[in-house]
Amino acid sequence: xxxxxxxxxxxxxxxxxxxxxxxxxxxxxxxxxxxxxxxxxxxxxxxxxxxxxxxxxxxxxxxxxxxxxxxxxxxxxxxxxxxxxxxxxxxxxxxxxxxxxxxxxxxxxx
Amino acid sequence: xxxxxxxxxxxxxxxxxxxxxxxxxxxxxxxxxxxxxxxxxxxxxxxxxxxxxxxxxxxxxxxxxxxxxxxxxxxxxxxxxxxxxxxxxxxxxxxxxxxxxxxxxxxxxxxxxxxxxxx
Numbered sequence: 001x002x003x004x005x006x007x008x009x010x011x012x013x014x015x016x017x018x019x020x021x022x023x024x025x026x027x028x029x030x031x032x033x034x035x036x037x038x039x040x041x042x043x044x045x046x047x048x049x050x051x052x053x054x055x056x057x058x059x060x061x062x063x064x065x066x067x068x069x070x071x072x073x074x075x076x077x078x079x080x081x082x083x084x085x086x087x088x089x090x091x092x093x094x095x096x097x098x099x100x101x102x103x104x105x106x107x108x109x110x
Numbered sequence: 111x112x113x114x115x116x117x118x119x120x121x122x123x124x125x126x127x128x129x130x131x132x133x134x135x136x137x138x139x140x141x142x143x144x145x146x147x148x149x150x151x152x153x154x155x156x157x158x159x160x161x162x163x164x165x166x167x168x169x170x171x172x173x174x175x176x177x178x179x180x181x182x183x184x185x186x187x188x189x190x191x192x193x194x195x196x197x198x199x200x201x202x203x204x205x206x207x208x209x210x211x212x213x214x215x216x217x218x219x220x221x222x223x224x225x226x227x228x229x
Contacts, residue, residue, distance in 0.1 A: 001172055032213070034212075034213035034214065034215070036213075036216070038156075038216070045221055046205075047219070048215060048216060051215040052213060089156050091156075091158075091216075093214050098158070098169060099158040099209075100158065101155060102155075103155055
């Protein structure tokens with residue numbers, strides 16, 4: 001299975017909004033509303049921040065939002081803060097009953 | 111609060127079998143959910159290895175399927191990973207995680223354990 005495609009890096013200034021894309025196929029992202037997003041700070045385990053395309057787990061800031069159109073999912077971080085600087089990974093359930101991650105995006109707060 | 115903790119050797123010789131265990135506390139494995147393994151080579155992205163449902167059904171990454179076995183021990187409330195015929199390419203931080211049975215979102219993760227392969 002091929003990894004979902006994400007931009008390698010995205011940057012923004014404090015207070016701005018940024019969007020990270022995640023492109024798959026009709027067998028994963030496009031076929032199911034089971035896209036999740038994870039935030040990973042250096043040396044730490046990933047943390048779930050969005051599930052089922054657009055839902056936030058308890059305790060996750062509403063500055064994080066998710067959406068999907070066709071085979072591409074997106075994560076938007078609004079009101080960018082220094083603590084948002086991290087790596088972000090999308091993921092999806094697949095038609096083969098497997099799970100696939102995206103290539104990862106490094107977010108830099110300028 | 112659900113907690114997961116990986117354990118196992120930090121150094122494995124090439125061609126040998128890697129064995130890791132994930133101890134779960136704060137939740138009974140037999141109560142539901144899937145339980146999975148994910149790895150991350152140094153400086154690289156996440157790779158899903160496989161998952162096991164509390165019923166015992168297993169699901170593996172096709173690229174690793176021939177070398178991977180995931181099992182559950184409900185009496186010890188833990189699950190395990192075995193990866194055979196290892197090479198240096200299997201050097202990574204290995205994470206265990208709890209996955210929702212539908213959609214498989216990974217909502218609780220262990221801290222990860224670095225496994226290095228060297229002769």
